[in-house]
Amino acid sequence: MKAGKDKLVSIVVAADGSGDFTSIQAAVDTVPATNKERVIIYIRNGFYYEKLHIEKPMISLIGENVSETIISFDDHATKAFPDGEPYHTFYSYTVFVGADDFIGENMTFINTAGPGEKVGQALALYADGDRACFRSCRLIGHQDTLFTGPLPEVPIDRSFFGGPREGAPRRQSRQYYENCYIEGDIDFIFGSATALFNRCEIFAKNRGAAEPDAINGWIAAASTPEHAPHGYVFNECRLTGDAPTGSVYLGRPWRNYAKTIFIRCWMGEHIAPAGWDDWNKLDAHHTVYYAEYASTGPGGSSDNRINWSRQLTGEQADDYSVVHILAGVDGWSPLQRERPME
Numbered sequence: 001m002k003a004g005k006d007k008l009v010s011i012v013v014a015a016d017g018s019g020d021f022t023s024i025q026a027a028v029d030t031v032p033a034t035n036k037e038r039v040i041i042y043i044r045n046g047f048y049y050e051k052l053h054i055e056k057p058m059i060s061l062i063g064e065n066v067s068e069t070i071i072s073f074d075d076h077a078t079k080a081f082p083d084g085e086p087y088h089t090f091y092s093y094t095v096f097v098g099a100d101d102f103i104g105e106n107m108t109f110i111n112t113a114g115p116g117e118k119v120g121q122a123l124a125l126y127a128d129g130d131r132a133c134f135r136s137c138r139l140i141g142h143q144d145t146l147f148t149g150p151l152p153e154v155p156i157d158r159s160f161f162g163g164p165r166e167g168a169p170r171r172q173s174r175q176y177y178e179n180c181y182i183e184g185d186i187d188f189i190f191g192s193a194t195a196l197f198n199r200c201e202i203f204a205k206n207r208g209a210a211e212p213d214a215i216n217g218w219i220a221a222a223s224t225p226e227h228a229p230h231g232y233v234f235n236e237c238r239l240t241g242d243a244p245t246g247s248v249y250l251g252r253p254w255r256n257y258a259k260t261i262f263i264r265c266w267m268g269e270h271i272a273p274a275g276w277d278d279w280n281k282l283d284a285h286h287t288v289y290y291a292e293y294a295s296t297g298p299g300g301s302s303d304n305r306i307n308w309s310r311q312l313t314g315e316q317a318d319d320y321s322v323v324h325i326l327a328g329v330d331g332w333s334p335l336q337r338e339r340p341m342e
Contacts, residue, residue: 009039015046024048024061024071031056043069043107050094051075053164057099057129063107066136071095076113077120089144090151090163093126098149098164100130108138115207116143116186123147127193128165130173133334138181142205145184148175148193148232152223152255172228174326176334185243187221190254194230196325196334197237204241204248204270216247216270218277222258230325231259231289239299243270246299251290252277259289263317264296271299274306293317 011027012019019042021027027041033056040060045068052071063069073094079087094111097104113122121144127134128149139146150170151161160166175195182189183203204217219239224231232251239262241248248270251260276290285308292302293312302311326332 009037011039011041012044013041013048014044015048016044019044023050025050025052028052028054028056028059031059035059038101045069047072049073052095053098054096054102055098055164058101059099060103060105061107062103062105066106066108066138069106070108070110072108072110072112074111074113074122076111076122079113079119088162089121089123090126090147090161090165092121092144093123093147093163095124096126096128096164097132098126098128100132102127102129102132104134104137106136108140110138111141111145114142117207126163127175128173130171131332131334132173132175133178134176134180135178136180137177138183140181140183141188142184142207143186143188144190145188146182146190148189148191148195149173150192152192153225170225172225174328174332176322176326178334185217187218187252187254189219189232190221190223192223192225192228192231192255194224194228194325195232196322197232197234198322199235200237202234202237202239204239204243206241206243214247215249215272215277216243218249218252220251220260221254222251222260223253223255224257224259225255226257226287228257228259230320232261233320233325234260234262234265235320236263237265239265239267239271239297241268241270245269246272248272249277250275250292252279253281253284253288254279256281256284256287257289258284261289261291261293261312261320262295263293263312263320265292265300266297267295267299269298271297273299273301273304276306276309278306278308
């Protein structure tokens with residue numbers, strides 16, 4: 001464990017015992033709950049079978065190599081607690097980040113529980129802290145791979161959400177994903193955060209629907225609060241996948257004020273010509289903000305997009321800069337990177 005004059009602290013985790021800890025959670029647990037200084041936790045290559053819970057601010061998890069530093073768990077929505085109560089969606093996470101100023105780099109987060117048809121929702125990452133950054137990470141799951149908190153104000157289908165944020169005040173969060181790979185099938189990026197996905201690959205899995213022309217999945221299910229100026233923005237991303245042609249929608253509204261925008265994104269042939277789905281919520285046609293600018297690729301044509309989505313002008317698209325989306329009142333920029341002393 002090292003501290004430089006800039007007060008950045010370094011901890012090394014190694015599965016083979018060559019570091020300060022063999023467990024990532026054990027390293028996180030040494031950080032004070034009221035931490036106010038950047039703590040860098042380096043994670044050497046290895047497979048870490050852990051359900052990771054982080055509620056301490058200013059922590060960075062930096063992996064050695066994105067494809068060889070792997071955090072994996074297999075909880076899922078239909079798993080039951082000892083009292084018989086199901087986990088539901090929000091206890092199913094592999095990694096939960098509930099503190100501000102988190103940074104994750106060069107790691108893979110996986111939920112290996114399996115397809116939603118068998119196990120229900122299974123989160124790889126539950127991110128619910130402000131000013132969160134993920135760079136060069138892989139997020140892999142099936143249904144509900146990435147949840148970007150906060151939770152919506154109220155549930156739709158029962159009296160509670162469950163999970164680590166049940167009953168907590170709602171606080172709008174800003175999140176930044178750069179050069180990440182995100183894989184799933186049903187609503188695999190969902191939640192209420194203001195989140196910018198910059199130059200990411202978004203991979204839609206084929207879940208093998210038997211019926212011809214069946215919907216294979218949806219990429220984004222935003223629940224943007226009505227008052228929030230921004231929801232999800234995908235900038236210069238690649239939308240890839242092995243799902244059937246025309247079977248995947250860009251998004252559908254988990255809540256009626258969902259905001260989702262794709263700017264200069266390449267879209268594979270798996271993207272449905274209509275682009276967007278209303279989730280049988282006709283009133284959402286007047287409240288959602290679904291838009292694209294300069295989409296390219298086999299699935300990028302605007303010719304048959306639904307008429308309640310928008311095609312932005314170049315001037316409108318220019319407004320969606322990192323600063324404009326994420327700065328907030330504190331002027332935060334995820335492009336300013338903190339590094340420890342050499």
